[in-house]
Amino acid sequence: MLPHARTGVHVLSAHAVIRRLIRSSGVGPDDLVIDFGAGPGTITAPLAATGARVLAVERDVAFVHRLTRRFADQPLVKVVHADLRTVPLPGRDFSVVANIPFALSTVLLRRLLNRRRRSLAAADLVVEWGFAQRIVAARTPETAKWSEKYELRVAGRIRRTDFRPVPRVDSAHLVIRRRGRE
Numbered sequence: 001m002l003p004h005a006r007t008g009v010h011v012l013s014a015h016a017v018i019r020r021l022i023r024s025s026g027v028g029p030d031d032l033v034i035d036f037g038a039g040p041g042t043i044t045a046p047l048a049a050t051g052a053r054v055l056a057v058e059r060d061v062a063f064v065h066r067l068t069r070r071f072a073d074q075p076l077v078k079v080v081h082a083d084l085r086t087v088p089l090p091g092r093d094f095s096v097v098a099n100i101p102f103a104l105s106t107v108l109l110r111r112l113l114n115r116r117r118r119s120l121a122a123a124d125l126v127v128e129w130g131f132a133q134r135i136v137a138a139r140t141p142e143t144a145k146w147s148e149k150y151e152l153r154v155a156g157r158i159r160r161t162d163f164r165p166v167p168r169v170d171s172a173h174l175v176i177r178r179r180g181r182e
């Protein structure tokens with residue numbers, strides 16, 4: 001079985017959507033960017049093409065082997081076999097561009113946005129549509145606190161048919177930008 005055929009892994013297959021995520025992030029040479037849940041490297045590859053240093057974080061061993069082979073000759077890409085819930089985050093400024101496992105959306109946002117050190121500069125995430133709406137509404141004390149430090153907005157809807165296999169629900173492009181960025 002191909003790794004991406006595993007239950008719950010919906011690979012972003014629409015190149016136009018991937019290009020939009022990356023263009024929105026604005027990452028380029030000298031930037032550090034993390035692709036959480038890199039899978040087969042669908043987002044990792046065009047991210048590396050911008051000249052940014054990319055950390056491709058992936059928990060699944062088969063995907064890690066595939067990523068390691070695919071990016072063996074690309075010094076800008078570091079494949080990190082780790083769990084996004086526990087992998088150490090950079091101390092220097094970094095961005096995130098990723099189609100994350102939906103079940104871990106809250107955990108990841110907490111890791112990124114509750115840190116004392118605000119080294120997350122920007123994130124462009126693919127998350128479940130309803131989840132994105134709840135986050136940007138900032139109705140809970142936690143999300144309200146996030147929105148004091150970060151701008152959170154939905155840049156657009158991503159149709160479920162833009163993924164393989166096709167999931168049951170649409171997604172959103174969630175944009176996160178650190179406020180007061182110099």
Ligand SMILES: C[S@@+](CC[C@H](N)C(=O)[O-])C[C@H]1O[C@@H](n2cnc3c(N)ncnc32)[C@H](O)[C@@H]1O
Pocket residue numbers: 008009010011012013036037038039040041042043057058059060063082083084085098099100101102104
């Ligand atoms: C929705 S898929 C996205 C794959 C790829 N980024 C893409 O868009 O084509 C989510 C990926 O996250 C990985 N994953 C799931 N749980 C993880 C965890 N705790 N830590 C790191 N990666 C995880 C899965 O193996 C899968 O490759």
